[in-house]
Amino acid sequence: MILGASSSAKSLAMLLPFDEVAQELAQEQNLTRIKKLLIYICTQVWESDRSYLDQVSLVDLLHDLRAIAPTAEQLQSLLDTAVQSLSKAAEYTLVSGIIMTRVERLYPDMGARRGLADEDLYRAIAQRLEQNAGGDRIKKLLLLACKSTWVPDAIQLAEVNLTDLIRDLHGLTPSLVTLQAVLESLVNTLSKRAEYTIASNEISNAFQPLYAATTGKVAALLPPPIDLSEGAWQASQPALSQAPDLFDLFDLRLEIMRYTNPYRAKVVLFSLLHEPFTNSTEQESMVKSHTLDDLLRVMLQTYKLSEVEVQLLSVAKNLEDAEDCVQAAQVILGAIKPFYAHLPNNFRAEVAEIATAFMGSQAIGANPTEPRTDSGGGESNGLAIALPCPIPSPILAHQER
Amino acid sequence: MQAKEILELYGAGKTDFKGEKLTGANLAKADFIGINLTSADLHSANLVWAYLNRAKLGKANLAAAKLSGANLSQADLVGANLQDADLHGTTLQGADLRSANLTLANLQDANLIEADLRNTNLAGANLTGACLRGANLREENQGYSVNLRGATLRKADLRGANLTGADLAKVDLRGANLSEATLRGADLRGADLSEANLKGAFLTEANLTCASLRGANLMNAKIERANLMEVDLAAANLQGAILPDAKLGKAHLVRANLTACNLARADLSRANLWEAILREANLTDAYLARANLTDADLTGASLIRAEMSSANLTGATLRGAMMPDGRIRE
Numbered sequence A: 001m002i003l004g005a006s007s008s009a010k011s012l013a014m015l016l017p018f019d020e021v022a023q024e025l026a027q028e029q030n031l032t033r034i035k036k037l038l039i040y041i042c043t044q045v046w047e048s049d050r051s052y053l054d055q056v057s058l059v060d061l062l063h064d065l066r067a068i069a070p071t072a073e074q075l076q077s078l079l080d081t082a083v084q085s086l087s088k089a090a091e092y093t094l095v096s097g098i099i100m101t102r103v104e105r106l107y108p109d110m111g112a113r114r115g116l117a118d119e120d121l122y123r124a125i126a127q128r129l130e131q132n133a134g135g136d137r138i139k140k141l142l143l144l145a146c147k148s149t150w151v152p153d154a155i156q157l158a159e160v161n162l163t164d165l166i167r168d169l170h171g172l173t174p175s176l177v178t179l180q181a182v183l184e185s186l187v188n189t190l191s192k193r194a195e196y197t198i199a200s201n202e203i204s205n206a207f208q209p210l211y212a213a214t215t216g217k218v219a220a221l222l223p224p225p226i227d228l229s230e231g232a233w234q235a236s237q238p239a240l241s242q243a244p245d246l247f248d249l250f251d252l253r254l255e256i257m258r259y260t261n262p263y264r265a266k267v268v269l270f271s272l273l274h275e276p277f278t279n280s281t282e283q284e285s286m287v288k289s290h291t292l293d294d295l296l297r298v299m300l301q302t303y304k305l306s307e308v309e310v311q312l313l314s315v316a317k318n319l320e321d322a323e324d325c326v327q328a329a330q331v332i333l334g335a336i337k338p339f340y341a342h343l344p345n346n347f348r349a350e351v352a353e354i355a356t357a358f359m360g361s362q363a364i365g366a367n368p369t370e371p372r373t374d375s376g377g378g379e380s381n382g383l384a385i386a387l388p389c390p391i392p393s394p395i396l397a398h399q400e401r
Numbered sequence B: 001m002q003a004k005e006i007l008e009l010y011g012a013g014k015t016d017f018k019g020e021k022l023t024g025a026n027l028a029k030a031d032f033i034g035i036n037l038t039s040a041d042l043h044s045a046n047l048v049w050a051y052l053n054r055a056k057l058g059k060a061n062l063a064a065a066k067l068s069g070a071n072l073s074q075a076d077l078v079g080a081n082l083q084d085a086d087l088h089g090t091t092l093q094g095a096d097l098r099s100a101n102l103t104l105a106n107l108q109d110a111n112l113i114e115a116d117l118r119n120t121n122l123a124g125a126n127l128t129g130a131c132l133r134g135a136n137l138r139e140e141n142q143g144y145s146v147n148l149r150g151a152t153l154r155k156a157d158l159r160g161a162n163l164t165g166a167d168l169a170k171v172d173l174r175g176a177n178l179s180e181a182t183l184r185g186a187d188l189r190g191a192d193l194s195e196a197n198l199k200g201a202f203l204t205e206a207n208l209t210c211a212s213l214r215g216a217n218l219m220n221a222k223i224e225r226a227n228l229m230e231v232d233l234a235a236a237n238l239q240g241a242i243l244p245d246a247k248l249g250k251a252h253l254v255r256a257n258l259t260a261c262n263l264a265r266a267d268l269s270r271a272n273l274w275e276a277i278l279r280e281a282n283l284t285d286a287y288l289a290r291a292n293l294t295d296a297d298l299t300g301a302s303l304i305r306a307e308m309s310s311a312n313l314t315g316a317t318l319r320g321a322m323m324p325d326g327r328i329r330e
Helices: A005-009 A012-027 A031-043 A050-055 A058-068 A072-084 A089-106 A110-114 A119-130 A135-147 A154-159 A162-172 A176-187 A193-215 A250-259 A262-273 A281-289 A292-302 A305-317 A322-341 A347-359 B003-011
Strands: none
Touching: A012 A031, A012 A058, A012 A089, A031 A050, A031 A058, A031 A072, A031 A089, A058 A072, A058 A089, A072 A089, A089 A162, A089 A176, A119 A135, A119 A162, A119 A193, A135 A154, A135 A162, A135 A176, A135 A193, A162 A193, A176 A193, A250 A262, A250 A292, A250 A322, A262 A281, A262 A292, A262 A305, A262 A322, A292 A322, A305 A322
């Protein structure tokens, strides 16, 4: 690399880090934008001449930058002001983030100021996003934000380390508002905008604890750690933000309770979703470990109405006290019919997401003898049915992601 | 009396078994509709799936009894001892449970619709997923009120329930449905109401000190003069809620939605309202000493005579807001 004239006066000790940073920046996908922004900050000129941009020395720019902004705080403020004045503010926020991350070693006060979060926090967020039904979309979006690359290949996506991406993106975006702006602008460039808006919201929600750190409320905002040990799901509270009315099954439960015995309803649902109930003590405690709400949710997630109409009755007929069980099955069917009519097409995928987020990843296949049906389509096909099962079951199915 | 004996006698038409001793009897699936077991001893009896509709069980001893799946609709259980009883998925619709002892009882997914629970002791009981619509839990007078200390009411359905003056301190009400419930003067100190539905609930003069209402829905709730000191209302929805004279000192209201909320004369000193939405909110005469309103949206809010000389308004939007001096911000 050719050093600019102004760098000759700098001490030798300072040369190496500047060189290194320049080399790293030169590897970035967004090199042209990085240069444009650096030139803008250093000279207040918006340079778009391609040949000049190719020739300009990054090391010189970095030295100038260091002279203009001797502290990390000043640099951030300069970058923020510059970015705000640009038309493509979201894109340049990412560029500014890359610059801030790369020039770290030139600013001894940087590490303390930026306060990257605890690794556990990144891992917890990764875990949460990993369990999301739209996990692949989330990864694609994160990759696009961090690396400016679009990876449609599922196998390649599976190899991506989510924790690294989360840390990178946190480093690139100084505030939640910035993060949201960046994601929004990226989503607007994609064809499946609605789907990616959901993914973008998931990312913003999951990232909240990182930005809350500045208000000293990290612990309070942190989603509860997901404990995968047996039975622990009961103690964990839902890490959901605002639960929409769609997931409010109170009226459905009321309708069922009014016209049949709640325990009977649970027994029938358990038999459909898990295994025929035979009054064993073990099964009794298993039924107790799931609420009626849980069982209904899993049923709505797993079955189409046409399927449940046939299977629920046939299961009930073969249980002890068949008459009472059939009565309960009929009440359940009567109650869910109008409910199904109001379900949007993607409800099952969404419920699956909620169920997974709510119950953790301890998922068992509800009815592995039956082919899994999923009207949600798209990327939720591989999603496990998250019926939490504290007791080892003979039909424990494959863990799915 | 043996189980066999009572089954035979009841089958023959006898219904009066007042004061009978049936400790540990196996009466599973028994049909005892309308039976009179007043003051009977049914300690640890097995009554799973039993039909006890309209049974008279006043002052009966049902401690540790197994009543899972039993039908006790409209049963008389006044003063009954149901301590540690298993009432999982039991139907208790319209049952009279006044002054009953339900300490540590398991009432998960139980049907308690329109049940009379005045003066019942539900301390430490598990009411997860239970349905209490229209149940009466009202405080009649001092010393005659329901006790729910340490109870679990997670995802319980309490829509429209009357909980006036109830003791709900530290109760787990996560995700519970309390829409239109009356919680006037209730003690909810330290209660966990995260994600609970409190739409249109009456919380006038309730004590919610240090309670958690994270992500709860309090749309149009009436919360006048309530004590909400140090309450956690992060991301809660308080649109159209009525909170005049409420005490919200040190409350955590980060990202809460307080659109069109009535906060006249409310004490919001040291409250954290970072990124809170206060559009069109009424903050007339509110006390905002050292309140954090960083990046809050106060568009069109009324701040007439509000004391906000030490409030932090960095980045706050005040477009169209009426400031303390009566001037409207551009």
